[in-house]
Amino acid sequence: MAVSHLVFVSVAGLPSLGHAQGADGEPPTISFERIEEGVLGETQVFSATVADEFSVATVTLHYRFGDEVRYEPLPMEPLAGTDIYTVAVETTDAEEDVLQYYIEARDEAGNRSIQGFAFDPIERRLVAPVVRQAGMAPPPPPRADGMSTGRKVLYGVLGVLAVGAVVAAAGGSGGGSDDNPSSDDPDNVPLDIIVEAFP
Numbered sequence: 048m049a050v051s052h053l054v055f056v057s058v059a060g061l062p063s064l065g066h067a068q069g070a071d072g073e074p075p076t077i078s079f080e081r082i083e084e085g086v087l088g089e090t091q092v093f094s095a096t097v098a099d100e101f102s103v104a105t106v107t108l109h110y111r112f113g114d115e116v117r118y119e120p121l122p123m124e125p126l127a128g129t130d131i132y133t134v135a136v137e138t139t140d141a142e143e144d145v146l147q148y149y150i151e152a153r154d155e156a157g158n159r160s161i162q163g164f165a166f167d168p169i170e171r172r173l174v175a176p177v178v179r180q181a182g183m184a185p186p187p188p189p190r191a192d193g194m195s196t197g198r199k200v201l202y203g204v205l206g207v208l209a210v211g212a213v214v215a216a217a218g219g220s221g222g223g224s225d226d227n228p229s230s231d232d233p234d235n236v237p238l239d240i241i242v243e244a245f246p
Contacts, residue, residue: 076098085172092133092135112138144173149168
């Protein structure tokens with residue numbers, strides 16, 4: 048009886064094997080690319096890769112416009128089958144030109160990690176959109192260097208026609224004789240053809 052009691056106490060005093068293997072003391076890791084600038088009035092998308100040794104419980108974006116005291120929390124949702132969490136923030140009614148934020152992640156064991164801080168947030172500048180006045184033509188497309196093949200063919204044909212016209216004019220004015228060469232004919236005027244390329 049005494050021996051069995053000692054064995055029971057010894058087994059009961061040991062930690063559970065499953066509990067020892069399931070201990071989670073590491074917080075989730077957060078990695079993301081900071082976007083320095085966005086357009087005011089447009090939806091701002093935030094994405095982060097969040098991973099944990101066991102399981103991620105929540106990922107939250109805390110944001111505010113300007114230096115407002117209160118941050119608004121927004122849950123970030125994972126993309127199906129990935130460790131990428133995303134959320135969108137509307138800036139239509141924003142009156143400030145900067146969006147401040149930090150990202151917080153927690154795992155099932157309660158461990159927490161953050162990128163940025165409430166007292167030292169990450170910032171994304173919001174710039175005014177480019178407004179085009181009514182009636183303004185869109186900017187012309189960028190011109191390619193050099194001349195297009197179509198224009199080269201056109202100018203080549205025009206050049207051949209011009210040379211043919213000059214030759215025909217010179218050869219067709221046979222009214223001159225040896226005593227009065229065609230070069231002395233007042234009607235025999237040189238012909239210059241200028242072709243200009245227009246954009």
